[in-house]
Amino acid sequence: MPQLEPLKSGYYVWHYVPSIGASVVFILLFLAVTAVHFWKIFRTKVRFTLPFAIGGLFEFIGYAARASAYEKTGRLMPYIIQSVFILIAPTLFAAAVYMVLARIIRSVRAESLSPIPIRFVTKAFVTCDVLTFFIQGGGAGLMSQGSMTNTGQYIVxxxxxxxxATFVLFLTTATVFKLRMDRQTTIATMHSDVPWKKHLYSMYAISSMILLRSIFRVIEYGLGNDGYLLSNEWPTYILDALPMFLAMVCFAVWYPSELEPYLPKGNTLPIETIEQKV
Structure with a gap:
């Protein structure tokens, strides 16, 4: 039975010996669902979903590194790899989700119903997502250095x-758009079979899982290096690995390949709306 070991400096980066069984289970799960995502990208030629597939690859790499740490708790590299890749993978999921909303709005030609100008929807949210990507990645790297652990945690x-905060604003934007669409309909929804509501609800579900995982991580790092969540392994699998796997499954099942921009032949005019009769 492997024993928990410190680094050569005497600092313990792990609080427990990571479970190889749980790691292998999620290695296989993320490998399978990531393969499905790459296959769907190849088959549908929908490129904006690529960040979701890459995020799945990051999850796979992270849990593979976690499994390799089972007998190597005294080595730094497996800890760094699993910490960084598992931490930042959801930011890639978020980037794809942000682009889905813009595609939904454009597919039904409802640009005027978006509370944020459509040209800024993807740019604003993805820019914030890129910032969180680098902030969390940098913080995770610092956490592996004993003297910088607390600083790294604050950065993460x-x-x-x-x-x-970005997700709350994003979900607020999506909800306002949905409420406006409930009160009005567009020419595109009258002449198109695009199942925009299905993809909107799928986006809500995926966003909720990413948000749940992010709240868990905030509490985890907020409790500190000696807090219960960082000192025990099961919360990572229940409140991070499982929600992210389910998010990938949802995205694969309700794949947004149908969200092609709707443009009536010869019509490049701004959106028209018709008041929905009750």
Missing amino acids: LAGLILQI
Whole structure:
């Protein structure tokens, strides 16, 4: 039975010997669902979903590194790889989700119903997502250095809080758009079979899982290096690995390849709306 070992400096980067069984289960799960995502990209030629597939690859790499740490808790590299890749993978999921909303709005030609100008929807949210990507990645790297652990945790915490704030604004934008669409309909929805509501609800579900995971991480790092969540392994699998796997499954099942921009032949005019009769 492997024993928990410190680094050569005497600092313990792990609080427990990571479970190889749980790691292998999620290695196989993420490998399978990531393969499905890459296959769908190849088959449908929908490129904006690529960040989701890459995020799945990051999850796979992260849990593979976690499994390799089972007998190597005294080595730094497996810890760094699993910490960084598992932490930043959801930011890639978020990037794809942000682009889905813009595609939904354009596919039904409802640009005027978006509370944020459509040209800024993807740019604003993805820019915030890129910032959280680098903030969390940098913080995770610092956490592996004993003298910088607390600083790294604060940096990761800042990145996670920014991610949550961005998601709250994003979900607010999506909800306002949905409420406006409920009150009005567009020419595109009358002449198109695009199942925009299905993809909107799928986006809500995926966003909720990413948000849940981010809140868990904020609490985890907020409790500190000696807190219960960082000192025990099961919360990582229940509140991070499982929600992210389910998010990937949802995205694969309700794949947004149908969200092609709707443009009536010869019509490049701004959107027209018709008041929905009750």
